[in-house]
Amino acid sequence: MVQSDFEGSMDPRDELVTHMGVLRAFALSLCRNSATADDLVQDTVMKAWKSIGSFEKGTNMRAWLFTILRNTYYTNHRKTRREVMDSDGHFAATMSVKPEHDGALAMTDFLVAFNQLPDEQREAITLVGASGFAYQEAAEMCGVATGTMKSRVNRARQKLVELLDLSDEDSMELTDTGTMAVLTAHLPVRRA
């Protein structure tokens, strides 16, 4: 990821604040629960602020923050493994995205599928597919080989294709359940 000269010359504390939005998005992709994600971001900020002196100016602060966040997440996760993080599917409800009724894949359907991915696959596809990190950068952040990161992203993609039934040509024009109900409301009912 390219680091701008502007960011390289900023006070790291000022730069840290500029990454809060993406840090929250990454936290939510891991936690699948808005309140837990915000707590995780606060823990991350406190840790990062405390060790800001060890941050090397001009290097990738976003990667540094994401690494602190994921380490904190997995440490906490091990402690609370038995907790049910999203038993009622609250994650999808916390995402304030607006589904587009244009024949594209519905966001709510996508999020339900995304939530079913294992931690390491959600993390991998978020880092590479949404956060803009190269495979190598994402691999370094997660402490795995680049090949492992590629494999995780690929498995995540395959699982999403399977869960969203995107392998079939006829199902490529997905829309959300509500729209489908309207679209199919006028179809004749076959009676036995």
Add this chain to the structure above:
Amino acid sequence: MNKDKRESRADNLIKDNLRRAFDDKASEELPTELIALLAQLRDQDDQNGTK
């Protein structure tokens, strides 16, 4: 539709939704608790003369 095109289209759909979900969350207003924490940390640094 051949297999490559299908896979490519599925990939694009997934990428689009992934980015949209991420960007939408990232562009939300920060929670007040987080803003307060950042202000508190900044104040502490100012009081301690940390730069």
